[in-house]
Amino acid sequence: MTTGTPQRVLLTGAGTGIAALASISLALAGHTVFASMREPKGRNQDKAQALREAAEGASGSLTVVELDVLSEESARAAVEAVESSAGGLDVVVHNAAHLMVGVTEAFSPEEVLRAFDVNAVGALRVNRAVLPVMRRQESGLLLWVGSGTTRAIPPFLGPYTAAKAAFDAFADSTAWDVAAYGIETTILMPGVFTHGTAHFANAAFPKETARTEAYGKIAPFLESIGRDTERLMVNGVSADPQIVADEIVRVVDLPAGTRPRRTVADGSDYGAEIVNGAAEELRLRLARRMGVTALLDRI
Amino acid sequence: MTTGTPQRVLLTGAGTGIAALASISLALAGHTVFASMREPKGRNQDKAQALREAAEGASGSLTVVELDVLSEESARAAVEAVESSAGGLDVVVHNAAHLMVGVTEAFSPEEVLRAFDVNAVGALRVNRAVLPVMRRQESGLLLWVGSGTTRAIPPFLGPYTAAKAAFDAFADSTAWDVAAYGIETTILMPGVFTHGTAHFANAAFPKETARTEAYGKIAPFLESIGRDTERLMVNGVSADPQIVADEIVRVVDLPAGTRPRRTVADGSDYGAEIVNGAAEELRLRLARRMGVTALLDRI
Numbered sequence: 001m002t003t004g005t006p007q008r009v010l011l012t013g014a015g016t017g018i019a020a021l022a023s024i025s026l027a028l029a030g031h032t033v034f035a036s037m038r039e040p041k042g043r044n045q046d047k048a049q050a051l052r053e054a055a056e057g058a059s060g061s062l063t064v065v066e067l068d069v070l071s072e073e074s075a076r077a078a079v080e081a082v083e084s085s086a087g088g089l090d091v092v093v094h095n096a097a098h099l100m101v102g103v104t105e106a107f108s109p110e111e112v113l114r115a116f117d118v119n120a121v122g123a124l125r126v127n128r129a130v131l132p133v134m135r136r137q138e139s140g141l142l143l144w145v146g147s148g149t150t151r152a153i154p155p156f157l158g159p160y161t162a163a164k165a166a167f168d169a170f171a172d173s174t175a176w177d178v179a180a181y182g183i184e185t186t187i188l189m190p191g192v193f194t195h196g197t198a199h200f201a202n203a204a205f206p207k208e209t210a211r212t213e214a215y216g217k218i219a220p221f222l223e224s225i226g227r228d229t230e231r232l233m234v235n236g237v238s239a240d241p242q243i244v245a246d247e248i249v250r251v252v253d254l255p256a257g258t259r260p261r262r263t264v265a266d267g268s269d270y271g272a273e274i275v276n277g278a279a280e281e282l283r284l285r286l287a288r289r290m291g292v293t294a295l296l297d298r299i
Numbered sequence: 300m301t302t303g304t305p306q307r308v309l310l311t312g313a314g315t316g317i318a319a320l321a322s323i324s325l326a327l328a329g330h331t332v333f334a335s336m337r338e339p340k341g342r343n344q345d346k347a348q349a350l351r352e353a354a355e356g357a358s359g360s361l362t363v364v365e366l367d368v369l370s371e372e373s374a375r376a377a378v379e380a381v382e383s384s385a386g387g388l389d390v391v392v393h394n395a396a397h398l399m400v401g402v403t404e405a406f407s408p409e410e411v412l413r414a415f416d417v418n419a420v421g422a423l424r425v426n427r428a429v430l431p432v433m434r435r436q437e438s439g440l441l442l443w444v445g446s447g448t449t450r451a452i453p454p455f456l457g458p459y460t461a462a463k464a465a466f467d468a469f470a471d472s473t474a475w476d477v478a479a480y481g482i483e484t485t486i487l488m489p490g491v492f493t494h495g496t497a498h499f500a501n502a503a504f505p506k507e508t509a510r511t512e513a514y515g516k517i518a519p520f521l522e523s524i525g526r527d528t529e530r531l532m533v534n535g536v537s538a539d540p541q542i543v544a545d546e547i548v549r550v551v552d553l554p555a556g557t558r559p560r561r562t563v564a565d566g567s568d569y570g571a572e573i574v575n576g577a578a579e580e581l582r583l584r585l586a587r588r589m590g591v592t593a594l595l596d597r598i
Contacts, residue, residue: 072408103476104423104426104469104472104473104476105423105426105427105430105473105476107423109371109416109420109423109424112420112423113412113415113416113420116412116415116419116420116465117408117412120415120461120465121408121411121412121415124403124404124406124408124411125408127403127404128404128510131404132513135513150464150468151578151581152578152581152582152584152585153468153471153472153475153582154475154585154589155472155475155476155589155591155594156472156475156476157472158468158469158472158473161468161471161472162419162464162465162466162468162469162472163465164468165449165461165464165465165467165468166415166419166461166462166464166465167461168464169449169452169457169460169461169463169464170403170457170461172452172460173403173452173454173455173456173457173460173461174403174404174457176452176453176454176455176517177402177403177404177454177455177514177517180516180517181516211427214431214434215476217479217480218475218476218479218594221591221593221594228589228590228591229589231588231589231590232585232588232589270585271581271584271585272581274577274580274581275574275577275578275581277577278573278574278576278577279450279451279574281573282450282451282570282571282573282574283451283452285451285570286451286453286531286569286570289530289531290453290454290527290528290530290531291527291530292454292520292527294520295454295517295520
C-alpha cells in the first residue's frame with residue numbers, strides 16, 4: 001500500500017517491459033493506474049489482459065487505455081478518457097521506446113527520423129495532451145524513463161541513443177517551463193537490461209544491408225555486441241528490470257515537492273551517476289548565472 | 300600558413316556564422332576549402348561572393364559548393380564535386396544548424412521533427428556521402444560543431460538543444476564505427492554566442508501562439524531570455540565567434556592521429572568541461588568493461 005495519497009498515473013508503452021512491470025507494481029501499491037499501449041483490443045489484447053489479471057485484487061486499480069505516441073489525436077483521446085474516469089491526472093510516465101541496433105551510417109534518414117519520432121517526439125505529443133490538465137491543476141509529475149546510455153554512448157545504438165539523448169534534453173527544457181505551475185520533473189535513468197524486457201527481442205536493424213557489409217573490419221564486434229553488453233553485468237548476474245519498476249513506485253509515492261530531479265536504477269553499474277552529478281551542478285550554476293532560479297522546481 | 304599538410308576540408312552551413320568564419324580562416328591557413336551552403340547561385344549568391352572575396356590572395360583556396368543537408372542527393376553531388384576537384388576529402392566540418400526559441404509545449408511535432416532533421420539527421424546524410432570516401436582512403440576527420448548547451452539545457456531552447464544532444468550522440472556512435480578505418484572524431488563544443496552569427500537573428504518561434512500565451516506565469520522570463528543569456532558573458536564582454544573558427548583551424552592543423560576527441564571554444568565560461576571530463580572517463584571505462592577498446596581512436 002502507498003504510504004501517501006493514491007496517485008492517478010498514466011504510463012506509455014505499458015504493453016511490455018518496464019512500464020508493464022511498473023503498471024502492476026503501482027496498482028498493487030494502491031495507485032489508480034492507466035496503462036496505455038497501441039491496439040489493446042487488437043493485436044495487443046493478450047498483453048492488456050495479462051496486465052488486468054496481474055493487478056486483480058490490488059488495493060489500487062489498473063485500467064488499460066489505447067494510446068499511440070505517434071498520434072496527437074490518440075494522446076488527446078487517452079488523456080480525455082483518464083480525466084473523465086479519474087477527474088484529473090497526477091503523474092505521466094514517459095516510457096514508450098523502440099531499440100535499433102546497427103552501424104550508424106547504415107540507417108537511412110527515414111529510419112533515424114522514425115526512431116526520433118517514437119523515442120522522443122512521442123513524449124512531447126503526450127505532454128501536449130497532459131500539460132494543459134496539469135497546468136490547470138497546478139500540480140503533477142512528469143516522470144521520464146530515459147537511459148544511462150546517454151551519459152556514455154555505446155557502440156551500435158546510434159539512432160536509439162541519439163533519440164534518448166534528445167528525450168532527456170526535452171525533459172530538462174520542459175522542466176524550466178512547468179515548474180512555476182507546480183509540475184515536478186523526475187528523469188529516471190535505467191542501466192543496461194538485456195533480459196526481462198522485449199527491448200532487445202523487438203530491436204530493429206537497418207533495412208539497407210550493403211552499408212553494413214562495407215564495415216568488414218568491425219563485423220566481429222557487431223556480431224558480439226550482445227555478449228559484450230552482457231559483460232557489463234555485475235558478477236555475471238543480469239539485472240532485473242523490476243528494480244526500475246520499483247524505483248518508479250518509490251518516486252510516485254514520494255510527497256509532491258520532494259521527488260528527485262534525476263535518479264538511476266541500474267543493476268549493471270553503468271555509471272551514469274558520475275556525469276549526472278557534474279551536469280546537475282552545471283544546471284544550477286546556469287540558473288544562478290542567468291538569474292532564472294525562479295524557474296527551478298527547487299534550488 | 301598551416302604548419303602541417305594542407306587538408307581538403309568540406310564545411311556545411313558556411314553561408315553564415317562559425318562555418319563562414321572558419322572557411323575563410325582555413326583558406327588563409329593554406330587549406331583547400333569547400334564551403335557549402337544552400338543555393339549559392341540563387342538567394343545566397345551574396346554570401347558565396349563575400350566568402351570568395353575574403354579568401355582572395357589566401358595561400359590555400361576557397362570554393363563554394365551547393366549542399367542542402369536535407370537532401371541525400373545534394374550531399375552526394377557535393378561530395379562528388381569535391382572529389383573530382385581535389386581527388387579526395389580529408390575533413391568534414393558538420394556545422395549546419397538552425398536555432399528555435401520558445402516554450403517546449405508550444406512547438407508542434409512537425410516543427411520539432413524539422414529541427415531534428417536539420418540539426419542532427421543532416422550530418423548523417425552528409426556522412427553517408429563522405430564516409431565511403433574516407434573508408435576507402437583509410438583516413439579522415441569528422442569535426443562536429445556541437446553545443447555546450449547540451450551539457451546543461453537552458454530555458455526556451457527545447458527542440459534546438461534536443462537536436463544538438465542527438466547530434467552529439469551521433470558523433471559518439473559514429474566514432475565507434477569508423478576509428479578502425481583511420482577516421483578520427485572531434486566534437487567541438489562552442490559556448491554561448493549572442494553576437495557575430497546569424498544564429499539568434501534567424502531563430503524560429505513556434506507557429507501556434509495559443510500554447511505560449513497559456514504560460515503567463517513565465518512570460519517575463521521568455522521575454523527577457525536574450526538579456527538573461529547576455530549575463531553569461533564574462534565581464535560583460537560578448538564572446539567573439541572567431542574563437543570557434545580559430546579552434547577549427549587548430550584542430551584541422553594537428554597531425555592525423557593527434558586530434559582531441561572533444562574540445563571547447565567558449566568565451567562565455569558556460570562550463571561544459573566539467574561534464575565532458577566525467578563523460579570521457581565513463582566512455583573509456585565502458586570500452587574497457589565491454590572489451591571493445593579496439594574500436595577506440597586511441598586509449
